Amino acid sequence: MLKHLYIKNFTLIDELDISLYEGFSVITGETGAGKSIILGAIALLLGQRADSKTIKQGADKCVIEAHFDLSRYNMQAFFDENDIEYDADDCIIRRELTAAGKSRAFINDTPVALSMLKELGDQLMDVHSQHQNLLLNKQDFQLEVVDIIADDATQLAKYQQTYAAYQSAEKELAELQAAIERNRENRDFLQFQYEELQNAHLLEGEQEELEQRSDTMEHSEDIKSALYTTDNALSAEQNGVIEQLRSSLSALRSIEAVYPEVGDLIQRIDSSYIDLKDVAHEISSLLESVDFDPAELDQVNNRLDRIYELEKKYHVDAIEALIEKRDNLQQQLQAIENGDESLDEVKARLSQLEAQARKEAEALTKLRTKAAKKIEDEMQKRLVPLGMPHVRFSIQLTAIELGINGTDRVSFLFSANTSTPLQPVSQVASGGEIARVMLSLKAMISGAVKLPTIIFDEIDTGVSGKTAEMMAQIMKEMGGHGRQVISITHLPQIAALGSVHYKVEKNETANGTTSKMRQLDADERVREIAQMLSGSDVSEAAIQNAKALLGH
Numbered sequence: 001m002l003k004h005l006y007i008k009n010f011t012l013i014d015e016l017d018i019s020l021y022e023g024f025s026v027i028t029g030e031t032g033a034g035k036s037i038i039l040g041a042i043a044l045l046l047g048q049r050a051d052s053k054t055i056k057q058g059a060d061k062c063v064i065e066a067h068f069d070l071s072r073y074n075m076q077a078f079f080d081e082n083d084i085e086y087d088a089d090d091c092i093i094r095r096e097l098t099a100a101g102k103s104r105a106f107i108n109d110t111p112v113a114l115s116m117l118k119e120l121g122d123q124l125m126d127v128h129s130q131h132q133n134l135l136l137n138k139q140d141f142q143l144e145v146v147d148i149i150a151d152d153a154t155q156l157a158k159y160q161q162t163y164a165a166y167q168s169a170e171k172e173l174a175e176l177q178a179a180i181e182r183n184r185e186n187r188d189f190l191q192f193q194y195e196e197l198q199n200a201h202l203l204e205g206e207q208e209e210l211e212q213r214s215d216t217m218e219h220s221e222d223i224k225s226a227l228y229t230t231d232n233a234l235s236a237e238q239n240g241v242i243e244q245l246r247s248s249l250s251a252l253r254s255i256e257a258v259y260p261e262v263g264d265l266i267q268r269i270d271s272s273y274i275d276l277k278d279v280a281h282e283i284s285s286l287l288e289s290v291d292f293d294p295a296e297l298d299q300v301n302n303r304l305d306r307i308y309e310l311e312k313k314y315h316v317d318a319i320e321a322l323i324e325k326r327d328n329l330q331q332q333l334q335a336i337e338n339g340d341e342s343l344d345e346v347k348a349r350l351s352q353l354e355a356q357a358r359k360e361a362e363a364l365t366k367l368r369t370k371a372a373k374k375i376e377d378e379m380q381k382r383l384v385p386l387g388m389p390h391v392r393f394s395i396q397l398t399a400i401e402l403g404i405n406g407t408d409r410v411s412f413l414f415s416a417n418t419s420t421p422l423q424p425v426s427q428v429a430s431g432g433e434i435a436r437v438m439l440s441l442k443a444m445i446s447g448a449v450k451l452p453t454i455i456f457d458e459i460d461t462g463v464s465g466k467t468a469e470m471m472a473q474i475m476k477e478m479g480g481h482g483r484q485v486i487s488i489t490h491l492p493q494i495a496a497l498g499s500v501h502y503k504v505e506k507n508e509t510a511n512g513t514t515s516k517m518r519q520l521d522a523d524e525r526v527r528e529i530a531q532m533l534s535g536s537d538v539s540e541a542a543i544q545n546a547k548a549l550l551g552h
Contacts, residue, residue: 001452001484002125004067007041009059012506012515019519020486024479026498027488027517028528033504034515035488039127039457042066044095046125047118050103057512065094068124072482073452078120084110093117093124128442129457142410145441146395148448150371152364159360159406166353166402173346180343183336190329190336197326200310207319210304217297220290227287234280242280245273354402361407368408369397375444382440382474387467388433390417393425412437432462436471443474446483454478456487460494472497492532496549501525526550 007016012034029035041064044050055062068091079086085108094106095117105117147156183190216223234241249269252262307319314325335342372395379393394413401407414425416433425437439459446454456475460468472487472494479485479499489495501520506513520528526546527538534542 001069006065009056009062023499024476025486025500026495027502029504033506035504046121050097052101062097125453127455150367152367162357166357169350194329214300231283364406386436453484460491468493492529
């Protein structure tokens, strides 16, 4: 329930700070006084996109804030899911707009995205303006009404899950059929590519190995020269390092008995001597193995040329990518061979999902059919007292193909008298009749949805007298079940039934035009309703009529 509204620097409003109450309240005021401005501010709180032009001229920032009592509406799950602090007694929603065009939204002082603000706003408040009557033209709205009364959210979610799987299978089948068709058209080309790569006998790591071998053979003379120089330095009989080490060892050993200090040196030189002999042996072996074979080099380079040619042709830069391409081609060819089998599998799964979706859609239809009869009876009871004694209201369910909401098309049919056949309500109902139909629907829906706050913006358009009084009784009844109903009205019959009465006024000041809303006391209320009855010149008779309407 909306318990407090604060608006600062919004269009013509300097500052508005007002409390609101449970039950049925009314807002009145002359045309152009600023009632639509207040609704515009509330719309921003409910997630509507902002325009910096709505900021009061000369102000840097606009603030709109509302406090809600959620203690009876079990809404903690929303706050937990979105990691927002929950205060059931005082939930605060705020929008801030700057003249520079920046907009910020907050829930309980936590910055949130506009989409999240809208999601919460949809659960807190329903603002019914005159343009909402156009919803009666829309199939989606009519279906939504039936679904709300049917209380079929669980069954609808179950159906939609199956339908999503069915759509996914349909897409998979279409893509598979298209792929198989494309592949069959290209089968000969795919087969040629596969055989070309298969016959190349490609091996992982082969390219690097061949490139190394080619590089080695092309530098074989340099390699042999370096090995020969090293071998000669190590193993030459006269000046070789190994022979000189051997001589050094012999000389040191001859004095070891009389000069023990050389013992450690002998061991170290001996170790180096053994290591260098092993190195010399390996160098000698490498020297013998290095041999330039032009034929082998040609063979290696020819193989590399073939690999490079394939890489260029298939737009890759590694032999591993060619191998992957070959394997993919093999899979495509196998898919072509097994295409019919794969198609049969997907078709079978699609058929199974379609049968399941139709079964669940049928269950939805049964719930909706039962709800439609309930709505028809309820609407008949509600509309007759609203000045339509011969009204007929019927809901037509027409079978359609599987869709996101099942297999039902809903149409509200209406006739205000016995001589007129039932036709779609939006085509035959007058403005006043549509207003009464929408009010009756909202009253019925509000009992099922249990929205904390409902605002009616001039839903009384096109009605008067006793009918207006009956509409007011419906709104008062709606506000009597722990809800808050606020009606913006020009009719005294409706204004008189409100538990609390607010007035919106426009004032001319030295700083320009301003708009304000205030709560009327008992005397002010009598005068306001009298003015609504008689115009600007309030007569004594009008005052007495106003008191009568108010039950004084």
